[in-house]
Amino acid sequence: MQITSPEFKANSRAALADAQLQKALVNVRTGFIEKRQKAVDALPEFDRLRDSARDIKNHVLENLDLYLEAYEKKVVQSGGHVHWAQTAEDARGAILDICRKANARVVTKGKSMITEEIALNDFLESHGITPVETDLGEYIIQLRGEHPSHIIAPAVHLNKEQVEEDFRRVHDHLAPGRDLSEPEALLGEARRVLRSRYFEADVGITGANFLVAETGTSIIVTNEGNGDLTQILPRVHIVVASIEKIVPTLEDASQVLRVLARSATGQDMSVYTTLSTGPRRATDVDGPDEYHVILLDNGRSAMLGTEFQDMLRCIRCGACMNHCPVYHAVGGHAYGWVYPGPMGAVLTPSLIGVAKGGHLPNASTFCGRCESVCPMKIPLPRMMRHWREREFERGLNPGVARYGLSFWAFFARRPKLYRLASAIGIPLLSFATFGRKRLAWLPFAGGWTKFRDLPMPESRTFMQQFRDRDATTKQAAR
Amino acid sequence: MSGREAILAKVRASLKAQPEDGPRLAAVERRMAKPPRGVIPARGQLSPEGRVELFASLAEKFATTVARVRDPADVPEAVAAYLRSRNLPSAIRLGADKRLAGMPWQGQRAMEVRTGPSDGNDEAGVSHAFAAVAETGTLVLVSGRDNPSTVNFLPEHHIVVLNAGDVDGDLETALAKVRKSFGRGKMPRTVNLITGPSRSGDIEQKIILGAHGPRALHVILVGA
Ligand code: SF4
Numbered sequence: 111m112q113i114t115s116p117e118f119k120a121n122s123r124a125a126l127a128d129a130q131l132q133k134a135l136v137n138v139r140t141g142f143i144e145k146r147q148k149a150v151d152a153l154p155e156f157d158r159l160r161d162s163a164r165d166i167k168n169h170v171l172e173n174l175d176l177y178l179e180a181y182e183k184k185v186v187q188s189g190g191h192v193h194w195a196q197t198a199e200d201a202r203g204a205i206l207d208i209c210r211k212a213n214a215r216v217v218t219k220g221k222s223m224i225t226e227e228i229a230l231n232d233f234l235e236s237h238g239i240t241p242v243e244t245d246l247g248e249y250i251i252q253l254r255g256e257h258p259s260h261i262i263a264p265a266v267h268l269n270k271e272q273v274e275e276d277f278r279r280v281h282d283h284l285a286p287g288r289d290l291s292e293p294e295a296l297l298g299e300a301r302r303v304l305r306s307r308y309f310e311a312d313v314g315i316t317g318a319n320f321l322v323a324e325t326g327t328s329i330i331v332t333n334e335g336n337g338d339l340t341q342i343l344p345r346v347h348i349v350v351a352s353i354e355k356i357v358p359t360l361e362d363a364s365q366v367l368r369v370l371a372r373s374a375t376g377q378d379m380s381v382y383t384t385l386s387t388g389p390r391r392a393t394d395v396d397g398p399d400e401y402h403v404i405l406l407d408n409g410r411s412a413m414l415g416t417e418f419q420d421m422l423r424c425i426r427c428g429a430c431m432n433h434c435p436v437y438h439a440v441g442g443h444a445y446g447w448v449y450p451g452p453m454g455a456v457l458t459p460s461l462i463g464v465a466k467g468g469h470l471p472n473a474s475t476f477c478g479r480c481e482s483v484c485p486m487k488i489p490l491p492r493m494m495r496h497w498r499e500r501e502f503e504r505g506l507n508p509g510v511a512r513y514g515l516s517f518w519a520f521f522a523r524r525p526k527l528y529r530l531a532s533a534i535g536i537p538l539l540s541f542a543t544f545g546r547k548r549l550a551w552l553p554f555a556g557g558w559t560k561f562r563d564l565p566m567p568e569s570r571t572f573m574q575q576f577r578d579r580d581a582t583t584k585q586a587a588r
Numbered sequence: 589m590s591g592r593e594a595i596l597a598k599v600r601a602s603l604k605a606q607p608e609d610g611p612r613l614a615a616v617e618r619r620m621a622k623p624p625r626g627v628i629p630a631r632g633q634l635s636p637e638g639r640v641e642l643f644a645s646l647a648e649k650f651a652t653t654v655a656r657v658r659d660p661a662d663v664p665e666a667v668a669a670y671l672r673s674r675n676l677p678s679a680i681r682l683g684a685d686k687r688l689a690g691m692p693w694q695g696q697r698a699m700e701v702r703t704g705p706s707d708g709n710d711e712a713g714v715s716h717a718f719a720a721v722a723e724t725g726t727l728v729l730v731s732g733r734d735n736p737s738t739v740n741f742l743p744e745h746h747i748v749v750l751n752a753g754d755v756d757g758d759l760e761t762a763l764a765k766v767r768k769s770f771g772r773g774k775m776p777r778t779v780n781l782i783t784g785p786s787r788s789g790d791i792e793q794k795i796i797l798g799a800h801g802p803r804a805l806h807v808i809l810v811g812a
Contacts, residue, residue, distance in 0.1 A: 137793040158627045166626075169619070175599045175607070176616045182592075184773060194591035196598075246799060247790035263790060270791050293791035301800060309708065324620045325775045335741050335786040335801025342737045342778065353595065358616075360767065361623040364759040368629070378646070379724040379783040382801065387775035395683070396705040396738045397731060397777045407595045414602035 111229050111257055115446035115458055118469040125440040134267050135441055138260070142432035145376025146483070153372065163366045164487045167423040170356050171414060177323045177356045178405070184326025188388030190401035198228035201406050205230065205315070205348060208402055209239055212346045214312035220330060220337030221245035222317030223261055223426060224350045224406060226448045227461070230315075241315075242307045244336035246300050253280050259442030261449065262374050262428040267441050270296065304336070314340035314398070318351035319425065320366065321403070324359040326387055328403065331370060333381045341386060347398035349386070352406045354422040360385075366425060369485035374427040409461045417496050421456050423486040430480035430490060436473045445470055452480035452490040459497050464504065471497035625760075632723030632757035639722040639755045640812045646725025650784035651797060652805045656812050660691055663749055666808045668696045670747060671712060674804070681710040681743060685734040688716050688749065705736035706743055713743035713802075717750040718769075719762045724783055727807070728762050731778035740780055746802040748782075752812035 114121060125131055150156045170177055182192045193208075195201035209217060217234060219225065219241055231241045231252070243252040247265035251258060253276045258264030265273070274290045277299055290296055308314075316337050318328040328349045330337045341347040357363050371377040390397030413419055431437040431451025442450035447467065449457050455474060458467035471494035480490045600607060634642060644654045657666050671678055679700035682688050693701050706713055715735045719728040727748055731737045740746060756762045759781075766779060786801030797803055 134792070141789075141793040153629060153631075155627050155629045162627045172603065173605075173612060173616050175596050175603065175605060176609075176613055178596065178599070180616065180620065187773075188775070192592075194595050196591050196594055200591055244800065245790070246788045250790070263793065265790050266793070268791075273791055293794050294796050296791055297788055297796050297799060301798070304800065305708065325773055327775055333786065334788050334799035336799065338737070338741050338780070339800055342741070353599070358620050359623040360763040361626060361760050364763060365626040367759065368627075375789070377783075378650075379726050379781065381650075381782065381784050381786055383726075383781035383783075385775065385779040385781075387777060390777050391732070393733050394731060394736075394777055395733050396736045405595070407598065411595060411598035411602055414599060415604065416602075 111226070111232075111448070113447050113462060113466055115462070115467045115470055116465075118444060118446060118473060121444035121446055122440040122473075125444045130269060130272065131267050131441050134269050135438060138263075138266055138432055139438050142376070142428075146373060146429060146432070147376075149372040149376040149378060152378075153368075156369070156372065159365060159368050160485050160487055163369050163425075163485060164423060166357060166362045166365060167354075167486060170358065171354065171419060171422055174353065174356065174414065177358065178353060181321055181323040181326060181356055182405075184323065185388070185401075185403055186326075188326050188401075190326065190388045190403060193402060193404045195404055195406045196408070198406070198408055201228045201350065201404050201408070202230060202233045204402075204404050205350070206234070206237055206239075208346060208348055208400075209234070209313050212312050212400070214239055214346070216240045216242060216307065216311045217313045217315055218242050218244050218308055218311040218340045218344065219248070220314070220316035220340040221248050221264070221332065222315065222350055223258070223448060224317050224352055225315060226258060227408065228350070228406065230350075242304070242311065244304050244307070244340055245332070245334060246297060246336075249300055249304065250276065253277075257443070257448070259450065260428060260431060261426050261451075261453075267443065308339045308343045311340075311344045313346040313348060314342075314344040315348045315350060316341050318349050318355050318403075319370065320357050320363045321351055321355045322358075322360060322363055322385075323356055327360075327385045328387075329363060329383065329385050331367070331380045331383050333375070333377075335382055338382055338384055341384075342397050345398060346400040346402070347386070347389070348402045348404065350404045350406065352408065353410055370425055370427055373429040373483065373485040413460050418456065418460055418493055420488050421453070421460065421493060423488055424453055424457070425486060426453075427485055429483045429485065433479040433483050435475055435477060435479075440473075445473070452494070453488075456488075456490055456493045456497065464497065464500060468497065468501045468504075471495075471501070628758050628760065629723050632721070634722065634757060636753065636755070637812075639757050640752045640809065642722040643720050643725055643755045644807075644809065644812075646722070647727075647784070647807060648725075650725055651787075652725065652784050652807055654807045654809060656809045658811065660687065660749075660810055663688075663691050663808055663810065664693045664696045664699070667712075667714060667747055668699060670745075670806050670808075671699075674745065676711050676745065679710070680712050680714050680747070681706050681739055682714040683733060683735045683739060685716045688714060706738040706741075708738075708742045710739075710743040712745040712747060713739035714747045714749065715739050717748050717754065717807075718779075719765055720750050720755045721757075721759050721762050721781070722755055723758050726759070726762075726781050726783045728766070729780045729782065730766065730776040731780075732776055737778045737780065740782065741801045744798075744802060745804045745806065746782075746785070747806045747808065749808050749810060751810050 193204040259267040320329040455470040788799040
């Protein structure tokens with residue numbers, strides 16, 4: 111996947127001008143937020159569960175080496191194989207090896223952000239293996255040659271008419287006159303087309319929401335059932351998971367599961383939570399003959415022990431982007447890589463480097479909604495600030511921002527001068543609005559005012575008002 | 589250095605941890621052997637009857653249909669009634685579960701009972717649940733010859749027989765039962781926690797039932 115994160119600004123501009131996208135994004139603003147709120151309100155213990163989930167993950171991260179070893183031991187005991195991959199390239203190589211040994215020509219895939227991160231589909235195709243995405247959203251975007259724009263709703267940027275067009279183009283063996291006007295018909299068609307693919311596949315690849323150290327179990331959480339057909343029908347099941355997915359026990363998984371679905375889709379539980387351990391047993395009559403786990407690091411071990419360690423608690427629920435005004439405005443593709451929204455803004459620079467991903471932490475209004483809904487209580491805004499500081503220190507941000515900030519800093523360090531300047535500047539701005547409530551254009555800040563208005567400033571400075579308030583309160587107290 | 593050694597070394601370097609750290613290892617082992625009791629929602633902590641009622645009402649809320657019978661011997665008739673009500677052919681697929689095998693299927697003359705894993709050509713599959721979770725209306729099924737996983741996913745209609753006495757209050761209790769039945773640190777190949785029929789919201793966030801798994805999920809509660 112081509113990384114366009116450095117072009118976040120240009121991407122955003124295009125996104126704002128894209129009428130189809132803007133129409134589709136309304137679904138994020140309305141649906142997700144309401145559903146989550148309802149589910150949270152119905153569970154009085156929700157906030158205590160967030161603390162519990164956070165503490166579990168913190169404990170795991172502090173002892174990650176030991177839990178990884180314990181987990182591996184259990185996978186092997188149950189007849190599975192663990193492949194350790196330091197980089198995306200290592201992971202792709204290990205997967206290709208397994209596919210080749212299985213003589214695989216068709217590989218079905220459950221929804222997995224990690225396989226997006228390692229750009230697996232293009233790689234498999236270039237080696238003559240056909241990857242088939244089976245999650246409806248992933249299937250749609252695969253047909254379009256796109257990438258997910260949301261970590262749990264990959265096709266949220268599309269409208270049903272666009273999906274209909276793609277199905278007519280790709281499923282050209284079906285009657286051209288068929289009715290595909292409603293989502294029901296589209297889903298029905300995808301179900302029929304994909305059914306035969308599950309049986310054709312030699313290898314099934316899924317991600318993992320959790321890896322349980324106590325039992326060597328991988329857990330996936332889905333609604334469609336595609337992840338299950340992907341792992342029980344082919345001869346070989348490959349799980350691709352990053353190292354921070356570990357939880358100690360089944361009880362710990364239960365704790366985190368309670369906050370996962372509620373935060374993601376507002377469900378008490380997703381339809382299918384599936385615990386998979388090893389290959390089929392001697393007495394089993396279905397299930398895969400082989401079970402492999404690819405354990406991917408890809409930069410995560412370097413986040414441990416730093417101010418970004420907390421990010422490794424993320425369970426990929428998507429709540430932070432569902433509640434993010436920046437995501438609402440520009441959608442997921444503008445972020446230019448796999449992970450969008452606030453979690454992407456923090457994670458992307460860690461995984462692909464600050465030079466490429468360093469722009470993203472600027473895509474924030476610091477409104478704090480992401481942190482307030484994050485089930486794992488990850489301090490996302492604070493970490494975005496850390497990145498901004500690092501970016502500034504490295505001199506990576508654009509000249510205007512640096513110049514503007516130094517200009518501001520000059521005054522900020524000289525309080526008297528600052529007060530004087532704002533006392534002059536504010537009435538001036540106030541005058542510029544000609545009595546209106548908002549400023550639609552500001553000299554030297556056209557980029558900022560192009561898509562939003564600057565609220566009309568108070569006609570007096572904060573310090574002036576503060577002094578007055580202070581005086582009034584004192585008077586009232588007398 | 590292998591990938592394994594390299595990753596573990598990097599993790600340890602970042603954590604400033606030592607590989608053979610006895611006390612840390614002991615703490616981790618203890619934590620796995622005896623996990624702390626987490627936060628258990630009060631909503632499922634009810635009497636056995638209360639748990640069954642909560643399970644049934646939540647299952648229905650998530651689009652599962654629920655029928656109740658007094659005795660296991662009544663199950664075949666309940667299955668036949670369900671198939672008739674949905675205009676389905678009188679044929680089912682089921683595994684080797686002794687509890688199911690012991691039911692009087694021969695009383696349903698017209699019914700074709702196919703056994704073994706599903707090959708994708710079954711309209712209806714019948715499974716026996718291992719347990720259920722009241723707090724979320726969730727069924728717990730374990731794989732094996734008795735109840736093959738394919739029966740849970742390939743048929744259009746999935747019918748699950750559940751003993752009222754097997755409904756637990758919370759997920760932790762149900763999973764602890766799996767652990768007890770299979771042995772500590774051991775698991776069946778697959779444990780399916782199922783909450784309603786399959787669905788997708790991927791097109792314009794509109795929820796539609798019947799994605800890749802069953803379009804309908806029907807529970808027959810025995811002894812409730
Ligand atoms: S950062 Fe928090 S809210 Fe965002 S996806 Fe991760 S866990 Fe969910």
